[in-house]
Amino acid sequence: MGPSGSGKSTLLNTLACRLDVNTKVTGEMRLNGTPYDNAELKRIAGYVMQDDMLNGQLTVEETLHYTAELRLPRAFNAKQRNERVNDVMKDMGLTHVKGVIVGTPLKKGISGGERKRLCVGMQLLSRPQLLFLDEPTSGLDSVTALDLLKTFHVLAHGKSQEKAVTIVCSIHQPQSKIFGLFDSLILLKNGNILYQGPRKQAMEVYKHAGYACPMYTNPADHLLDVVTPSKGGVSDELEYKEDSDLKIVQGQPPINIDLNLGVTKRLLQNKVAPGPSWPRQVGILLRRTFQEQYRKKKILLASLLQTVIMAVLVGTVFLQIGTGQKSIIRRQPVLFFCAVNQGIFGALTVINTFPVERALTLRERASGTYLASAYFVSKIIVETLVQLPVPILFSISVYFLIGLQPLPGNFFLFLLFMVLCSMAATSLALMISALCKTTDLSVAVLPMALEVSRLFGGFFLSPANSPKYFSWLDALSYVKYTYIGISLNELTGLQLSCDNVTNCETDGQAFIKPYGFDYIPIGGCVGALLAYIIVCRIIAFLGVRFLKH
Incomplete structure (x- = not known):
């Protein structure tokens, strides 16, 4: 006290x-x-x-x-x-x-x-x-x-x-x-012990020191009133308070404590049964996290609704772009917008995942409730499964409205890139939220990371024309790999009509090299996105595991 x-x-x-x-x-x-x-x-x-x-x-x-x-x-x-x-x-x-x-x-x-x-x-x-x-x-x-x-x-x-x-x-x-x-009391002041012993004996110590507790006064209030200097400016009262500390310390008998007390009990305390295994911890945390997400289902429904609205807007703005020569000018912007849109949607949804729960998880881990790795794995699984319907619904809605190549292989490859793009942006946001510790700092850092990814996304500046000294930023842009991947998917095998235009191109592949898409294949884009996701999530785990304050 x-x-x-x-x-x-x-x-x-x-x-x-x-x-x-x-x-x-x-x-x-x-x-x-x-x-x-x-x-x-x-x-x-x-x-x-x-x-x-x-x-x-x-x-x-x-x-x-x-x-x-x-x-x-x-x-x-x-x-x-x-x-x-x-x-x-x-x-x-x-x-x-x-x-x-x-x-x-x-x-x-x-x-x-x-x-x-x-x-x-x-x-x-x-x-x-x-x-x-x-x-x-x-x-x-x-x-x-x-x-x-x-x-x-x-x-x-x-x-x-x-x-x-x-x-x-x-x-x-x-x-x-x-x-x-x-039962027992330790009375502290400015980090020093003024009294230590049975609670009942404290009043006797104060009484022998000359500070008996007045009748009808709360003993706890009296103990603190005596040792706490008054802020009222009354000099006599201040002298009385300052002198009281020494009198109280001198008024109690020396404390003799046997530091070896209870050694025989120590053997019993060390025999503690092991808790649940790591897979069992993951399973329990998965159920708990899914239940929390279910109670917040309105957020997921709102996310799905805005995904449909955005897909319909994009699809109707670029409605059935066709296969004419002018469609090339419209095709690349809409593909780039799809990559940017899915990245932003995924990142903003999870940016506050770890900061909001950091204090609670640190407290639970300090109590030995679970391992950091079990918490991280369960959280990542749930976040991924909750986010997965968004790019799938977006792809189904927007692909055929725009009028991209109506072939099953092309559609499913487009869908794969939208899922990978969403997961890459989500991984970037999870990494930032794990390293920045607070929601305010995470929200401040994330826009810059998204803007850099968009700037080096391959649309405003083709990879072939990117400055050499910024090659490392170009390599870190998940938007670039998504945009190039869906562009290669769309332009390969695309047959164009001339529309009475001279010097027209009838094969979409003719635009791959001028746009600078020829330096990395579709498989390379998929591999780069997978590596991006894995590396970001490993860094996020290290942040959750080791950043504790």
């Missing part, structure tokens, strides 16, 4: 091994007599942070079920997991809201107190021996806060040995009823 800025959260994060990796810690940290690390703590401890981060689209019961599947030992069957979930909901008083969604800022869900109980319940599923709570009463009214702390008190002093848990909690300034529920 202590005033704001006293170091409560820092101390808690230090004990829980949740500090920034660059933070230097001195001294010894022991758990039951011997040093410990974050990996060991994940197996036997839970951590509930001050802000409640949850999947807003899932219900209370679904949230607990997915957490149980990811954290409980792989030996647990479905019946045992259900029993554990129901047991936790009963202990935390969540049974009456088990079918209610958690909620988002735009959609009402459970209350603040119920969100906090759900966060605690998620940690209790694995029956931890140690539970860290960072200011659990923040944002709650006094009645809800007291009810929540009573629940924690029952957990810490319960008769069931199986559910026994030691709770380490930071708190700012609790009401007297809440203060009376604690």
